[in-house]
Amino acid sequence: MRTLRNLKIGHSANVVKIHGEGVLKQRIMDMGITPGAVIFVRKAAPLGDPIEVTVRGYELSLRKRDAEIIEIGEEDL
Amino acid sequence: MKKIALIGNQNSGKTTTFNALTGSNQYVGNWPGVTVEKKEGRIKGHNDVILTDLPGIYSLSTYTIEERVSRSYLFDEKPDGIINLVDGSNLERNLFLTTQLLELGIPMVIAFNFNDIVERRGEKIDFEKLSRELHCNIVPISALKKTGINEVVDEILSAIDKHNAPEPIHPFSGSVEHALAHIEEAVLHNLARNKQRWYSVKLFERDEDVRQVLNLDEKTIAHIDEDIVACEKEVGDDSRSIITTERFNFISALLDRVYVKKLKVQLTPSDKIDRVVTNKWAALPIFALIIFLLYYISITTVGTLLTDWVNDTLFGEWIIPGAAGALESVGCASWLQGLLVDGIISGVGAVLGFVPQMMVLFLLLSILEECGYMSRIAFILDRVFRHFGLSGKSFIPMLIGTGCGVPGIMAARPIENESDRRMTVMTTTFMPCSAKLPIIALIAGSFFGGSAWVASSAYFIGIASVIISGIMLKKTKPFQSTPSPFVLELPNYHVPTCFAVLKTTWDRTFSFIKRATTLIMLSTIIVWFLSSFGWLNGSFTMLESEEQNVSILAYIGRAIAWIFSPLGWGEWRAAVASFTGLLAKENLVSTLGVLYGFGEVAEDGAEMWGALANAMPPVAGFSFLVFNLLCAPCFAAMGAIKREMNSPKWTAFAIAYQCVYAWVISLIIYQIGRLFIYGQFGFWTVIAFLFIAAIIFQLVRPNKYLRSLNKA
Incomplete structure (x- = not known):
């Protein structure tokens, strides 16, 4: 499974599915990361984690561990 | 005495708007979630209207303290009206909360903040069309420059006077709408039409609190669960996630119709x-x-x-x-x-x-x-x-x-x-x-x-x-x-x-x-x-x-x-x-x-x-x-x-x-x-x-x- 964690900085992809359950899953979806959304990795924090992504026209920081539950499809260029 | 709730996402300029509406300037910070305290004030020029500043939230779920505070306020204190503050420069995510608020059956107006930023980006929003599609009036404001503030107050007060709650919108796909209609028919037919939506969606999401409020017995729950399970099988996700996904899909399709975006993103x-x-x-x-x-x-x-x-x-x-x-x-x-x-x-x-x-x-x-x-x-x-x-x-x-x-x-x-x-x-x-x-x-x-x-x-x-x-x-x-x-x-x-x-x-x-x-x-x-x-x-x-x-x-x-x-x-x-x-x-x-x-x-x-x-x-x-x-x-x-x-x-x-x-x-x-x-x-x-x-x-x-x- 390809997850957001594997997506390189400067690349974007479609969200396919959010795995996991409960608060973790719902909070991430409430922020607009839902199947079909395009997600773009802007940068990583100086120590490599968290990452900053653009989704639905705004910027959000996520930890890589949480990014692992976000399954993505083929990369768009 | 009328009660109005001010509700919106974190960082949507809520504290500044609250101050502009009530005249009492309070703490404005950039740290997301700084307004956790409940703040109230009388609206300027309307001494008989109390405005409550609800904590900044992204959704009306019950996962965070802020969400629980807001939800219990909306249901226990029963405000006469809602001013939904929306950050125009971050419209897609902000409207997610809006689509939920519209289902409450409470008179509401959308205060559209930061339109100046949208315009500066060279983008444009068709407010009339957006307002028509959401069944809710929209007033562009600038909290910082204090423009549009009086118009928001006039709009919400007149909506309250006319008992003008938004008619429910239907943002969901066929199979979800079908299940919702079933739920409304089975357990909610006693409620006013524009109040049914909130409950049917929450029942579809298997929200424990709403089940208790409605006092549903095991048999009814099992009955409506059949529809929910069928829908979950069809879509391939849990019901709560289906609702969230479809709300966002509805919003992004809506914005394609009303929002002229600039293609090239500038720094x-x-x-x-x-x-x-x-x-x-x-x-x-x-x-x-x-x-x-x-x-x-x-x-x-x-x-x-x-x-x-x-x-x-x-x-x-x-x-x-x-x-x-x-x-x-x-x-x-x-x-x-x-x-x-x-x-x-x-x-x-x-x-x-x-x-x-x-x-x-x-x-x-x-x-x-x-x-x-x-x-x-x-x-x-x-x-x-x-x-x-x-x-x-x-x-x-x-x-x-x-x-x-x-x-x-x-x-x-x-x-x-x-x-x-x-x-x-x-x-x-x-x-x-x-x-x-x-x-x-x-x-x-x-x-x-x-x-x-x-x-x-x-x-x-x-x-x-x-x-x-x-x-x-x-x-x-x-x-x-x-x-x-x-x-x-x-x-x-x-x-x-x-x-x-x-x-x-x-x-x-x-x-x-x-x-x-x-x-x-x-x-x-x-x-x-x-x-x-x-x-x-x-x-x-x-x-x-x-x-x-x-x-x-x-x-x-x-x-x-x-x-x-x-x-x-x-x-x-x-x-x-x-x-x-x-x-x-x-x-x-x-x-x-x-x-x-x-x-x-x-x-x-x-x-x-x-x-x-x-x-x-x-x-x-x-x-x-x-x-x-x-x-x-x-x-x-x-x-x-x-x-x-x-x-x-x-x-x-x-x-x-x-x-x-x-x-x-x-x-x-x-x-x-x-x-x-x-x-x-x-x-x-x-x-x-x-x-x-x-x-x-x-x-x-x-x-x-x-x-x-x-x-x-």
Whole structure:
């Protein structure tokens, strides 16, 4: 499974599915990361984690561990 | 009397809008979630309308405290109308909450903030069409420039008068709408049509609260569950996620019709600043420089200058001699004069001496908060803090905690994860707050020739204690909570408004002054009484200062001193001073001053350096310092811990942990120090080594509660 964690900085992809359950899953979806959304990795924090992504026209920081539950499809260029 | 709720996402400019609507300007910050308190005000020009500022939320679920607060307000207090504030520059995510609010069946108007930013980007929104599709009126406003504010008020008041609640929209796909219709038919047909939506969607999501409110029996639940399960099978996700996904799909399709977007994305000024400030190489040096400047200005230079003036000139030359002279001239009884001048005025004065220093620190901190840099700190440092069971957001409480623990502990609120938040609340006061600085100065002056390493080591021990406690505690059962994601928004940088910065600074300073003039004054009176009265030659009497070794306080001190003898300072005066430190840390110095018979002493207790150095060896002095830095904070901070923990059990646990930890660390420092410096070995040395072994064991052992979050 390809997850957001594997997506390189400067690349974007479609969200396919959010795995996991409960608060973790719902909070991430409430922020607009839902199947079909395009997600773009802007940068990583100086120590490599968290990452900053653009989704639905705004910027959000996520930890890589949480990014692992976000399954993505083929990369768009 | 009408009630209106102001509701919107975090960082949508809610506090500024609230101030514009009510006229009372309040705290405006950039840290997401700063408005957690419930704020109310009367709408300007409409004295019969009360506006309630609800906490900033992203959704009407019940996963966070803020969401629960908002939801229970909307259902229990039943506001007459809703003003939904929407950040126009972040429309897609903001409308997610809007689509949920529209289902409540409450008259509503959308206040569209930051349209100027949208226009500056060269983008355009067809408000008329958007309003038609959402079945709700939209008013573009600028909270900052106060435009559109009156129109919002007029719109919502007229909607309330006409009982004009939005007609439900139908944003969901065929199969979901079908299931919803079934639910409405089966259990909700008694409700008004525009109220059914909220309940049917929530029942579809299997919301426990709504099931209880509607008092559904098992059979009905099972019946509607058939539709839900069928729908879940068809779509291939759980019902809650289906609803969320389809709402967002509806919004993005809607925006394609009404929103003319610019294709080429330009770098905003914020992006350009972030390129430097959160740069891989530059971020940490810039961060270190900013923290250094913060301390250099507030503690070392400007703040000290002001504090010295207050202590030496204002109190030292004017108020205290003035009051003494005035009391003398009216022939005041000597005990009353003692209480007023030696007790209250110099006690409270010593505390108020910090006010300038704290004000400068709070001023600089609120500028950092306002301009948006605080969120970047959380972004930069999250990786580091996570290892200690904390989050990047824990840094802000700790930083503010170096000024005063009370606002520091309060700043832990935006941390989503309950365990992280509790851990932050528990460990924030390990950082030396400004009230602990005189204790540091006293010990440095008495034992170490005023060396600067004492102060540095105090900060080092504070930071190390946060880390050690974090690693040890995160492996214990109470700190295992359901995982919740770390989501952080980096708001755009902006020049802080002067008013907001001054307001925050003043609020925080004032709460300190209030404490100084109430709690601390009371404690000074008590300590003064306990130390000035006692039994001399068989009768209870007021004592001369050289007779204090028979005071009530001395007896209390002797009774508790044994606890501290393994730490090297089982001396009644030090024990008593630590005790009065609980009332306010800075009390410790003045108490020691009184107990050593120097009467009133300078902030750093310079008069008694010699006496203290004779009373105990330097390593005991250092252990005394460490104990007082780490043990339970002052009562005001304990009160803050109690408020934020919101549980007597957790409060007791936090304070007990702090005291025990302080005792253990001081014991280790004294016993090991004694072993290496004087070669003394004894029973307690063995205990110290056992403690060290236990701490190391807890630090390195694997976390048995650690589970893999992602089984998939």
